[in-house]
Amino acid sequence: MQDWSYEKIFLDPWVKERLLKVQGEIRGYRLFATVDGKEIEVDANLRNSLWRKRKVSFYLGFTIKGPVAFAIQTETADKKELLSEMDSSKPWPCGLLKFEACCDEMDARDLIKLKPEVNRVDEVQTYSLQSDAGNYECSVSGLRWVCKEEVSFKYKFLSWEEHMKSPVCKDYMPAGPLLDITVTTGQIEEVHLPHRVCIDQNSTFSGQFAILHVDPCCDVVEEVAKVTSSHIKFLQPTFPPRGVMIRKMAGIPFYYDVLIYKTNKEFLTLEVYVVPRDSALRQEVEEKQNSSGSILILNPGPDKSMQMGEHVSLTTDQADAIIKPSARELRYESIFFEVLIRNADSDFTLRLQSGKETHWTCTIHKGDYQNKSAEH
Template identity: 30%
Template sequence: MMDSEPDVKKRRSDSKGGVSSSDSDRWTPELAEVHEKFRSTLKSKFQHLNEGVPNQGESRLLQKIYTELFLTKGGGGVNEEHESNSCSLKELNLSFNELHDAGVQHLSELLKNPHCKLEKELDLSNNELHDAGVQHLSELLKNPHCKLECIPLLMEDHHNGAPQRSCESCAEVPDSSHWVLVKPEVSTEESVSTYSLSSPAGSYECAESGLRWTCAGPVTLQYRFTDWHVFAEELAHMQLGPAGPLMDIKLMSGELEEIHLPHFLCLGGSEASVCDAVRVLHGRESGVCVEVCEMTRHHARLLHPSFSLFGLVHYLSDLLFPKVHCELLLFCTCITPLELHTYLVPNDPAHIQAIHKKEVEKRGVWIDKPGAVGSLWLKDTFCVRTLCPSCPSEIQPKKNLNLWPPSTSKFFEVCMKQPEEEFDMEVISSQHTEPIWTVTIRRRDYCQPSRSPGQGSSQGTNTERLFQVRPGLISGVSSGVLRSMLDRLQVHRPPVLSSREAGEVLQRNQVLQDQVSCLVDMVHRKGDTACRIMLVLLEELDPHLYGELHL
């Protein structure tokens, strides 16, 4: 249990090395020996912590970071060694730790301490938090001593997460940062996905779309993405262009104080003129109307909104070709020969998800590389090239592609017969003299290394592993294993599948192979964590098939 604030202040004022006089009386040699043994056990058991460092998967020794969160020797003070340590911890991953609401309450109190050096992100995903725990985190983010920018809470689907926001052009444009990042529950019916979100009082951001909201009490809302084509005539008549996703938002219960709609415009260098040109479009049965809004770096803010089809637009007469934030997406569709699909699109979560859906349906595997390319002019064209002297690539189409309008069929296909162990890929824009995106692609990024029977488990991400064994699962999973798998994926905490999704698998088709195919694809779309859980359950439910697939 954490000490109350008055006790903590008293101990600090009485101590020079982090232990008060009252603590010193209790700090016997025997107790010190037990404490040191306990600390050593923790250190050996949890030798590395994932901090979310730029090189994904890199970890740091616990010895190098444990002092940053006040693991102190003795009663509760911060000793001189800890206070003098000047380095800061940027991100800390505490997912899958079964903290629950009580643990989060204690952690929140710790992070309110002005000496705490955790500055950017605390990942608490998959910790079974309820409203009480989320409320503690919301209050934490409002605390003036808290330096955190976001707190991911639920099961992560990395490639569909909140957009990466790296743009030097608009870095000075103000944007609020204290938002609790939450993952919605997703249900799909007739290929249309509906996202459901519930929250207690606080400020929140949806990890799928970037949609933000603030509320003074509990709320439940739903939304789905809609294609701008439904308003094609209205946009042409009013001389408007899309500036973000079109979203059909419904408030199911409670009241919202504010809603912040995402946009992909870059406000850098021309903030005033861009803001003057942007409006919120409301679509109703009676027609469409536009409303003035308050712009921030990545959102448009509306107070006490009335809900309908929502989307941000800009007047073409004032802003014909604005600068927009862009994202690059890379997929592998074949390993031998290597075939890659490369997309460059405005950072519109609806369009990005449409691309992922199309590629998954065609058995494409997303390659996890930094995607943010900053901002480009909407009139830009671009091309792709590879740097691999020993294996030239064939790239189609051979001409530049236009950035606008976006389309799921607008991409470069890169084909290489026998690429080297690693090679570089670049994207070149017509408006820039230097490449706007450069990355090294290694063999392990798109395939598993060859492995003889009896060797250890396959390498690569779990999404890749599940994709590689998809044919074997479709032909090898029995009806009993399928039903057990569906049950276990629903009762897992947090659930991987909803009961509705499980029913969709069974009701879609009476052919077993089609049901298994539907399940595999459904889990694959949910990301790496969901795929890992399914593979673990397969090993438990059908170890023979698991062995045959060399997992």
């Protein structure tokens, strides 16, 4: 007897020739078939095919519940996309995880970015969001979600520090923020947790992810079923605190940002932070610098990833500048350099380098550090 559950049967030419193939459209997390010019809503055998609005074709079947769509395929899709669609609900164990950064990734053009409402109680910031049915992304954390109805939820960042001491985490390192999410209204169909690993360069890294599940009694490491170039995907999620981890190994490429702060010291003193592209870590730096009255000098971050464990140095073309320390090792935490220039009176350039390779270049203009009103 054939197993229809994962839809691989539809790759068989003999089967394809004997089934009815129809066109339709996915919108609002629902599937509609077009038959004789009329639209009929049908159920999908694999519901996680419904996250993106698009024109599709599929094989129409019937069960006790009514019409069902099998082997949903984007109208412009090739065979590779169809294969990924068919396998989309099958769990893959860690180490055998398939790489789906191209074919199963939520298209940013289909997302609505929402800015959360921020509430602060004592030292804890909570971010609240509310949305109608659709596909969304939080502008602060990069968290993505899909819902078929109105939902509201809140989240806060948790520290990785204590959890990384747990024996179950000894072989892993953080790869994204640790989020504590609480749904207050409605139901979320999908959650996409952000990660900061550049897996475009080397798909072998995609099989090294895991999820830390923070249980009241202990920490649990979960296997991962879906990876894209920027997120880990969950269907029908529950909401214990969760965060993305990756197995410790040499040469993992991470995305970083560079934050430049002008301090209030007598001579021009800059504190230059190299921070993993993690909203929680960035928030820590911002709170520290804002409390001391430092001013952020805006700059574009590095375009490319840098390898964890790599030693980088900060250099400048300003002859009398003093930079401490001379080099730092990249980690999944913030590192910073101090730049002191006693007689600054002109533009100068900063460079982040590793050996002969330049990862980032930024020109600091005279107005950036002399005109306070332009620095906020």
